[in-house]
Amino acid sequence: xxxxxxxxxxxxxxxxxxxxxxxxxxxxxxxxxxxxxxxxxxxxxxxxxxxxxxxxxxxxxxxxxxxxxxxxxxxxxxxxxxxxxxxxxxxxxxxxxxxxxxxxxxxxxxxxxxxxxxxxxxxxxxxxxxxxxxxxxxxxxxxxxxxxxxxxxxxxxxxxxxxxxxxxxxxxxxxxxxxxxxxxxxxxxxxxxxxxxxxxxxxxxxxxxxxxxxxxxxxxxxxxxxxxx
Amino acid sequence: xxxxxxxxxxxxxxxxxxxxxxxxxxxxxxxxxxxxxxxxxxxxxxxxxxxxxxxxxxxxxxxxxxxxxxxxxxxxxxxxxxxxxxxxxxxxxxxxxxxxxxxxxxxxxxxxxxxxxxxxxxxxxxxxxxxxxxxxxxxxxxxxxxxxxxxxxxxxxxxxxxxxxxxxxxxxxxxxxxxxxxxxxxxxxxxxxxxxxxxxxxxxxxxxxxxxxxxxxxxxxxxxxxxxxxxxx
Numbered sequence: 001x002x003x004x005x006x007x008x009x010x011x012x013x014x015x016x017x018x019x020x021x022x023x024x025x026x027x028x029x030x031x032x033x034x035x036x037x038x039x040x041x042x043x044x045x046x047x048x049x050x051x052x053x054x055x056x057x058x059x060x061x062x063x064x065x066x067x068x069x070x071x072x073x074x075x076x077x078x079x080x081x082x083x084x085x086x087x088x089x090x091x092x093x094x095x096x097x098x099x100x101x102x103x104x105x106x107x108x109x110x111x112x113x114x115x116x117x118x119x120x121x122x123x124x125x126x127x128x129x130x131x132x133x134x135x136x137x138x139x140x141x142x143x144x145x146x147x148x149x150x151x152x153x154x155x156x157x158x159x160x161x162x163x164x165x166x167x168x169x170x171x172x173x174x175x176x177x178x179x180x181x182x183x184x185x186x187x188x189x190x191x192x193x194x195x196x197x198x199x200x201x202x203x204x205x206x207x208x209x210x211x212x213x214x215x216x217x218x219x220x221x222x223x224x225x226x227x228x229x
Numbered sequence: 230x231x232x233x234x235x236x237x238x239x240x241x242x243x244x245x246x247x248x249x250x251x252x253x254x255x256x257x258x259x260x261x262x263x264x265x266x267x268x269x270x271x272x273x274x275x276x277x278x279x280x281x282x283x284x285x286x287x288x289x290x291x292x293x294x295x296x297x298x299x300x301x302x303x304x305x306x307x308x309x310x311x312x313x314x315x316x317x318x319x320x321x322x323x324x325x326x327x328x329x330x331x332x333x334x335x336x337x338x339x340x341x342x343x344x345x346x347x348x349x350x351x352x353x354x355x356x357x358x359x360x361x362x363x364x365x366x367x368x369x370x371x372x373x374x375x376x377x378x379x380x381x382x383x384x385x386x387x388x389x390x391x392x393x394x395x396x397x398x399x400x401x402x403x404x405x406x407x408x409x410x411x412x413x414x415x416x417x418x419x420x421x422x423x424x425x426x427x428x429x430x431x432x433x434x435x436x437x438x439x440x441x442x443x444x445x446x447x448x449x450x451x452x453x454x455x456x457x458x459x460x461x462x
Contacts (some may be wrong), residue, residue, distance in 0.1 A: 072434040073427050074395035076406050084419035095299055163289070170291035182294055188361075194301035202290040202298065209289040 007193045008200045018205065019183030027097055028178035032171045038162050040079040044105055046110025050142070052117050063113070070110035075171055079103040083175045100172035108165045115161060119154030120146055152223055159216035163209045170205075180204060236412050243408030244429060250325055250394045250404055255387060257330035262337025267367055269342045271366035280338065284389040288335035293396055295332050296441075300324035320347055323396035333390045341384055377448045384441040388434050395430075405429060 014024070022029015049064035070078070082103045087093050123146050131141040151158075173182035180201050188197035268280035287295070304320065308316050315323050348371060356366030398407035400425050409426030 069431065072393035072431040074406065074430060076395045076398070077409075077423065077427055077430060079404075080410065084413065084423065103379070131240070167289075167291040170293040173394070174292070181291065184294075185297065188301065194297070195303065195305055198294055198298035198302045202294050202420055205290045205294060206286060210285060213289070 004193055007191050009137045009188075009195050011191070011197075012200075015180065015183045015187065015201065016204070017194055018178060019180035019201075020177075026178035027095070028172070028182070030166075030169050030181075032180040033100055033104070033179060034166050037101055037108065038064070039114055039167065040101075040105045041108035041165065044109035044157075046116055046147075049116025049120065050112030052113060053120060057110075061090065062192070067110045069111050070107055070169055071114070072143055075168055076174065077108050078107045079175060081169060082106075082109050096172065096175050096177035098179050099175060100169070103173075104165065104168065108161070108168075111161055111164075112158070115154050115157045116150070118157070119150035122153045123149045128153055155219050155223065156216055159212060159219070163212050166212065167205065236416070239408040239411055240405070240429070243334075243403060243405035244433075245278035246322075246402065247394050247404040247433075250322060250329070250397060250402065251391045254326050254329035254333065254394070255390055256327065258333035258390060261330060261334025262341050263372065264338075265334065265343065266341025267372060269338065270345045271363065271367075284335045284338045286335075287331055288339070290332075292328065292332045292393055293399065296325060296396055298401055299328040299331075303327075319446040321397070321400050321402045324400060325394070325402050329393060329397070331388065333386065333393070336386055336389070337383070340379050340382045341375060343382075344375035347378060348374055351431060374450070377450055380441065380445045384438060384445070387441075388437060391433060391437065392430065420452050421439060 018024035018026060018029070020030050022032035048063050048067060051059050052067060054060050054063070079100065082099045083096075084101070086099060127145055127149065128141060131145040136145070169179060170181040172179050173185065176182065178186075184197045184201045188194040191197070239331045258262075261388065265280040265283050269277050269284065271277060300321065303324070304315060309313070351372070352370055353363075353366055359361065394404055395406040397404055398410065401407075403411075405426060409422050413422040416422065
């Protein structure tokens with residue numbers, strides 16, 4: 001059997017436009033899911049990370065339980081929970097895209113929350129004391145002193161987590177959302193060329209994740225505190 | 230509802246298949262990880278390049294894509310005897326083992342590489358100065374120390390592997406998530422079925438991390454763990 005380039009070329013438009021970007025009759029799209037999921041997951045993650053560090057027990061413990069429970073179950077489980085329960089709860093079917101987006105934000109926020117916590121703990125305590133002593137409030141201290149330094153420390157782990165999230169979006173295909181993986185599945189069922197199809201999308205995924213990790217290495221070098229001082 | 234036959238049997242079968250899949254994939258993944266992780270640190274550029282290519286390609290593509298690739302795509306280019314072997318021994322589970330091992334092998338390789346790189350270079354030099362070959366120094370000195378240093382991140386990675394076995398349901402392996410969905414399909418009781426599945430995963434993951442905490446304490450090298458953790462960041 002020889003490698004069939006033609007099947008890739010004829011289907012590339014569908015795979016990239018519909019599967020990757022999400023332009024087409026099916027909605028969905030890997031990037032259209034991944035980008036909001038990363039942004040929202042990051043915001044919820046910051047709140048969770050701060051909550052886990054809070055000294056009030058009624059803020060601290062719910063955050064600990066949330067993070068530990070979510071980190072102990074597979075993402076597929078979380079997706080199924082939303083896929084089967086949300087329609088029951090609100091009484092009407094929900095599009096796959098919104099189920100997937102909610103599940104990803106809920107799931108990834110737990111992991112990002114842990115990264116944020118570690119990042120904040122890596123900032124020397126003296127910084128917080130100094131800010132408080134200068135008369136800054138909690139939100140001013142966090143917003144202008146601690147988080148900017150913490151985020152710089154956690155860029156490598158954050159980008160790694162974003163890469164993981166980008167790869168995880170392929171799981172949206174399990175509930176039928178038309179992403180890159182589902183598009184490849186659809187095409188390979190029609191063309192009976194699974195080897196070429198899956199290898200092709202492997203390369204597409206790789207191109208994105210690898211450039212993200214290169215970018216993270218670049219950021220690490222250009223944003224390291226040694227350089228900016 | 231969960232206790233009426235045959236549902237408990239489905240769940241137990243699911244747990245057993247999940248554990249079998251996780252254990253077999255873990256063994257292969259760790260072997261691949263040690264091999265390529267060590268290879269990434271050797272003082273010989275072509276070998277390093279091969280290992281880097283393996284790690285960067287396999288860990289940067291979603292596991293689900295690898296599962297589909299190994300299940301649908303790869304068998305058609307396998308030599309005949311290998312394909313026959315796969316079909317005789319259950320093509321679903323062996324495709325899953327192949328995909329999970331190769332993917333997590335690349336991730337273990339990164340863990341092991343960072344472990345090795347946190348060992349001072351003088352250890353390698355001392356080994357060579359004592360008359361050991363590079364291979365012997367790795368086998369007898371570097372890798373044993375690295376394995377003890379990397380217990381915490383390796384535990385994390387092993388838990389990821391366990392959770393990722395749930396993806397094998399997509400190619401028809403009847404593991405725990407598959408069993409949960411099957412119960413849901415037959416009884417239309419989603420909440421009970423997914424609660425059961427979720428709790429079982431939680432117990433498995435928490436159980437493993439408790440055990441690994443003990444292991445970590447037992448195998449800790451006094452004074453060296455702090456350095457490994459710093460190298461992680």
